[in-house]
Amino acid sequence: MGPKVCALVQGGEQVTGVGWSVGAVARRLGIAPSTLRTWERRYNIEPSRHTEGGHRRYDETDVARLELMNRLILGGVPPEEAARSALAAGPEELAEPPAPSSVVPSGPAWGAGGNRLAVPDPTPATRKLAGAAMKMDPVAMQDLVWESISTVGVARTWQELLTPVLVGIGERQAASGRYVEVEHLLSSCVQSALSAVLAMADPPLTTRPVLLACAADEQHSLPVYALGAGLAEERVGVRVLGARMPYRALGDAIGRLGPAAVFVWSSMAATGDPLPLADLPATRPAHRLIVGGPGWREAGLPAGVRRVHAYQDALQALRSAVGAG
Known part of the structure; x- marks a missing residue:
């Protein structure tokens, strides 16, 4: 009599035989069979x-080793080293789940073959966008972003997708030192969509605009475009000055436009020096100065400057400044 038949179930799929097939293990790990x-x-x-x-079939120990290897790779360990660790692991290590504080990203991995991307709390929409990003497919990325904006609006698209x-x-x-090209292409597609929202927005209902800019030398400008597009969608007048805005030029813009509010973004400590904020010109009527991003040193912010910590908080503060919230 042949080996005892066992039935294994993963994700609602039953696999019958003496163990796991290549395809079944690949689906369980979220990778391509060719990667295995x-x-x-x-x-x-x-x-x-x-x-x-x-x-050939994988048994439960084989699958546990592959799961450990996959977790290590997703955490940034080179594949060769991850394989050595998985092969040397004992039963306790193989049975031990990844610690919450581990560098392994939460959530399943999505993407083609070895180009996997872990997305926090994944949804069908984030899975699709992650897959399109890893394939570097700008048409698919643009379609997914526009579909979301047209369905749920800019704010939810930014926060949830x-x-x-x-x-x-x-x-x-x-973790890996790779995928800069993926980040740049996705950022370009996102900025293009957000800029289009700004360009196609209905005429504003507000009289004084909101001025949005990055701190001097700050290159990461997507958050200010997301804020600008979210406000423009609500018919708030906005001017997005973008990345690396010198404080002198920002001051000139404040003097020309007389905005209701000025928002300045900094993503890193190197661009979050609060001292130049004190030299920005005053206006009559006065404008509100709001800063956002993890780069700011809150202890040194000039009096009257408000710091916000989340996108929704920034939206609400800027709405309030123009009397729209």
């Missing part, structure tokens, strides 16, 4: 069972 074959060929992580017909995918790419880039 590459790992077997290069790193000797291979199935340990065979069917009566000679087909774009931010999770951008965070996932940023974490993957920090």
